[in-house]
Amino acid sequence: MSDIKIIPLSGVRENGKNMYLTEVDGDIFIFDCGLKYPDNELLGIDTVIPDFTYLEENAERVVGVFLTHGHADAIGALPYLLERVEVPVFGTKLTIELAKINVHKNEGTKKFKDFHVIDEHTEIDFGTGVVSFFRTTHSIPDSVGISLKTAEGNIVYTGDFKFDQGAVPLYQTDFARLGEIGKEGVLALLSTSSNAENPAPVASERTIGEEVSDTIQFWEGRIIVAMVASNLQRVQQVLNAAHKAGRKVVLTGQDFGRILRTAMKLGKLEVSEEDMFITQKEMKKYPPEQLIIMETGRMGEPIKALQKMANGTHRTLRIQEGDLAYIATTPTTAMETSVAKTEDIVFRAGGTVKQISDNLRVSGHANPDNLQLMLNLMRPQYFIPVQGEYRQLAAHAELAHKVGMDYSNIFITARGDVLEYKQGKLTPGGAVPAENVLIDGIGVGDIGNIVLRDRKILSEDGIFIAVCTINRREKKIVSHPQITSRGFVYVKASRDLIRESADLVTEIVEKHLQDDDFEWAKLKQDIRDRVGRYLFEQTKRRPVVLPVIMEATQRNNKRR
Template identity: 80%
Template sequence: MSNIKIIPLGGVRENGKNMYIAEVEDDIYVLDCGLKYPENELLGIDTVIPDFTYLVENADRVVGVFLTHGHADAIGALPYFLEKVDVPVFGTKLTIELAKIGVQKNDATKKFRDFHIIDEHTEIDFGTTTVGFFRTTHSIPDSVGITLKTSVGNIVYTGDFKFDQAAVPMYQTDFARIAEIGKEGVLALLSTSSNAENATPVASERQIADEVYDTIKYWEGRIIVAGVASNLQRVQQVLNAAYRCNRKVVLTGQDFGRIIRTAMKLNKLELPDEDLFITQKEMKNYPPEEIIVLETGRMGEPIKSLQRMANGSHRTLRIQEGDLVYITTTPTTAMETTVAKTEDIVFRAGGTVKQISDNMRVSGHANPDDLQLMLNLLKPKYLIPIQGEYRQLAAHAQLAQLTGIPLKNIFITARGDILEYKNGQMSQAGSVPAENVLIDGIGVGDIGNIVLRDRKILSEDGIFIAVVTINRREKKIVSAPQITSRGFVYVKASRDLIRESADMVSEIVEKHLQDDEFEWSKLKQDIRDRLSRYLFEQTKRRPVILPVIMESSQRQKRK
């Protein structure tokens, strides 16, 4: 009887940051290593990655990282993980090439070379477990699901997928292989849940391609297309439509050049015409009705670029009268407000906005029917819904019950929960560390709740600084308190408040100077407490209060 544990380190009760552990006997298999982009409340944070503590502590047992596809939610945290745990990485050709871009940009991992290319026919025997793969449909080519064949059945991880009966060959799902895995017997299924609560049918990619073509064909002016760089299927549709409509394409976006070059090199993106692309300098040689500007980046970046184009702060482009801004990605819930504001700015600049989701539901993720079909093909004994907020995981659980899986065999987990299969039963057996690790600039994990709290206060009520110079030897204030405020009150209009605050600081400092047991920490804390109460009474605001006490050792000259 195999000793099996399944642990999600990310990707549950949240969207993105996919990382799951499957332990079979003494071996640990890492399934995906992704990041997520921060919500608005994580002020200044660039990205969020999983907590690797458990894997670092058990590094000698990790056999490798197995990747499902080339999006940031599956490969984005890989450079940070490989800094700490040096193990082989397995993925399809495009996935590995995209993963290399991030790994080689990181100084600590740029010499890492232990990459292994697999395809849907690959099987890797690790003794107690055989790892296999199956083709899936997603918005990027070379997407696969992963199977771990154990003595008690398969553990299956779907990765991101959807079923599209009209998918082009490069994106088609291998239904026969999935059914075969189901016949072999599936112990546990880890299946995506991000669309589990939305029963609206998702348009096929052929329908979307027709919609993209019609939009481009019938617009008489310049078109600015905003999309996610790694959604290669949408990029291909835009390029095809541009060629058919005799338009030239101008590429922008930081990540796009690397991604498109990689995809074209591997024949995962087809260029309809070698002369399709032009530079931004060459745009002036063509009338607006022959131009498409393709603005791409990671999630959220194209929308922010549109705002800069509309308000005139973009470094090279500006939205003009008659432009169509065509948003070809479905915004997340967190981005909906930003998109609405962007539309308003674009209309003010004279442009028009159209979203691809205006006429049809567009998604690269499985809808409820797809999820139930996957369950019926695989017939798992246990289901672990993953990748989604709690309500989406719960909706997936309800769908599973309708297919005949009992509720006791469905586990809605939190990050770090340990699911252990023992004596023929799966049950929860403790947890491991799995907090969010925040990336800010070059800092990894050095930003915590206290710093975020201070940033939040600064963003809401500003900062109030009191600077005073003292001479402890003579027990005197050498330089009267100077008050500086940013984001709290307009100083020139609040002279009385500033004067009273300075007097209060002087009073507190003089009192402490007369104390034989003078302590810097007590002085600063007293200033904070008294000023905080006073400022709140006067303004009902609580700024960050920063006392700066400087000491002068210079003796005063006697007259």
Template identity: 65%
Template sequence: MSQVKIVPLGGVRENGKSIYVAEIEEEIFVLDCGLKYPENEQLGIDMVIPDFSYLIEKKDNIAGIFLSHGHADAIGALPYLLEEVSVPVFGSELTVELAKINVKNYPNTKDFNDFHVIDENTIIEFAQSEVSFFRTTHTVPDSMGIVLTTSEGQIVYTGDFKFDQSASPMYQTDFARLAEIGKKGVLALLSDSTNAESNMLSASENEVADEVVDTFRYWEGRIIVASVASNLQRIQQVFDAAYLSERFVVLTGKDVEQIVQTAIRLGKLTLPNDELIITEKQMKNKEPHELVILETGRMGEPLNTLQKMASGRHRFIRIAEGDLIYITTTPSTAVETMVAKTEDMVYRAGGTVQTISDTVKVSGHANQNDLKLMMNLMKPKFFIPIQGEYRVLAKHAELANEVGIPFKNIFILGRGDILEFEKGRLRMTGSIEVENVLIDGLGVGDIGNIVLRDRKILSEDGIIIAAITINRREKKIISPARITSRGFVYMKSSNNLMKESGDIVETVVLENLEKQDFDWGILKQEIRDQLSRYLYEQTKRRPVILPVIMESSQKRK
């Protein structure tokens, strides 16, 4: 009997950060390696990636990394894993090219080149398993599901998918292949749950394309389109609509330029004419009604950049009267507050906001009927809902039960939970500790909860710096305490508060100088404690308190 384990390191009970580990005997197969964008309380964090400790410990057993599609939630963390583990990476032609952009843009992995292009006909044989693929429909071409064949049955990972009967050839699902996989016997199905709460029929991409064209034709001013850089289906629709409405397209960022150029080179994007895309300099010679500005933002998140445009902080675009801000993706519930704030800023700047979801139901993920169809085609013995917060995983589990999968064969996993095949069934056999790894600039994992807590306090209550110079040998204060406030109170109108704070610091210092067992750490902590207590009594606020104690041998005159 084969030893089979399934361990999610991300992508369960959260949005994004997909990475699933399948262990078959001694071989480890990594399915996707994605990131997620920070939540509101993660101040200053650029992105969140999975904890790779489990894989690093077993790096000699990793057969490869298998990518389902080219979005950041599937490939964004790849450079950080390859920095620790040098193993082959497999994906479709476009997925591999997008992954290469990520990997080569990261200094520590720019020389990595062990990529392998697969398609729906590829079968890769390993010692204890074989890996094959099937075409799926998503918002980026060449999306693939992944099949691991074992002696106990097949493990199927859908990746992100939906069913669209009118999809163009590059986006079509291979239904015959799905049925073939199901006939062979599926041991476990790992299926996308993102849209499991919705029973609404999503508009076909043809209907979405018509909506984009209508919007472009009937708007008389400039249009700024907010999209995700790797949503190539939407970008193609923007190009086509711009051409039909006699407009030119300006790409505003390096990320989208790289992705668009790559997709055009591979034939995954087509330009209606060679003059459609113009540069920032060329746009100055065009009238507003001739322009479409495609804004995808840094790493594919456009909302921050829209706020800069609205507040006049963008490097070359400022939202003005008559501009339409057209949001062509459906924002997740996690960023609803940010969307509302962005809309308010746009209207203040004189623009108008329209979201594509105002008029059509848009999603790149399967609704309830699609999810049931996938399960009926696969007929899995065991079912594992993935990709989404707990509530959508639970809803997907209910749908699985509706199509005949008993609840005892359905597993709603958390990060690090271990599913193991024993005595003819999958069982939970334990878990490993898996934390979020925070990326801030060039720092990887050096920001933890304590730093985030301090950032939150700084953002809410500010900082107090208490600086003082002492002569420890003479047990005297050389220079009196100087209190500086940033983001806490306006110092000119708080003289008494600052004076009292300085007196408290000097009292604490003098008391500690008299102690036989003088300790710098204890002194600083007592300053923090007593000053914090006093400031809270006076203001009901708790600023970060930073004692700065300098030592001098100079005698006080």
């Protein structure tokens, strides 16, 4: 009997950052290696990646990383993993090309070459298990699910998917292969849950394509399409509509152009006219009604770019009278307020906003009916809902129960939880390190809760700085406290508060100078505590109090 462990290293109780480990007789198989973009609470953080501690400690046991598709939530963290653990990477042709772009941008992995292209017919025997793949429907071509065949049954990871009976061949699901895997016997199914709680039917891509075409065909001014760079299905629909309407297309962002060129080279994106694309400098040669600007952003929500265009702070583009800002993606719940504000700014600038989700339910993820069909095709012995907030995982668990699964065979896990298959039963078996690793600039993991707490305080109540120079030998203050404040109070309107704060700092410093056991740390902490309490009493605010105490020294100039 095989010794099997399943570890959702990340991607559970959160959206994005997908990474799931399966261990079979010691060998570690990694399914996806994604990142997520931060919530508003993570001030200044660029991205969030999984914790690779467990993989670093067991690097010699990792047999490979197996990718399902080319979105950031599946491939975005690859450069950071490969810096620490050099392992082969497997994926479909387009997924590998997009992964190469991502990996080779990183200085530490620019020479990495251990990539392997697979397709739905590939089977790789690693001795402890056989990895195979099946085609799925998602918003990007070459999306696949993964099946790991073990002596105890298949362990299946769906990746992002939905079922669309009207999908074009490039995006069609291989239902026959799904049926075959189910007949072979599925020990455990890991299935995406991000759309599990919304029962509304998702529009077919054919219907969405018609909606996009009609919007572009009948608008009389310039159109700015806000969309995801890697949502190639939506990109294709916009390009088709642009060709039909006789419009020229302007791309923004180097990454977007690189992704499109890669997709076109591989035959995953069709362009009807070679001269369809023009540069931003060439825009002035064409009237507004002949132009489409494709603006992309992280996580498919380029809202900030639209805001900059509307308020005049964008590098090159401005919203003009008669422009249509067409949001061709479905914003997340967290972005709804920002989208509403953006609409207001665009309207003030003379433009109009339309969202593709105004008339249609648009999603690249399976709805409840799709999820239950996947469960019925797989008929797993055990089910592990993944990729979603807790409420979404719980909703998916209920869907599994309704198709006949017992609750005892359904596991809603947290990051790092270990599920062990022993004596014919899957049970919880401890946990591995799985904290969020925050990336800010070039720093990886050097930002923690204390720094984030300070940033939050600074953003809410500001900073209060007291600078003072002392002479410890003579036990006196050389330069009386100078107070500086940023984001706390307007200094000119709070002269009394500033003066009394300076007097309090003077009192504290003089007291400590008279102590025989003078300590810098005690002095600074006393200033922080007492000044902080005083400021709160006077303003009901808690700024960061930063004491800067300098010591004056005298040099004896000796004559030579």
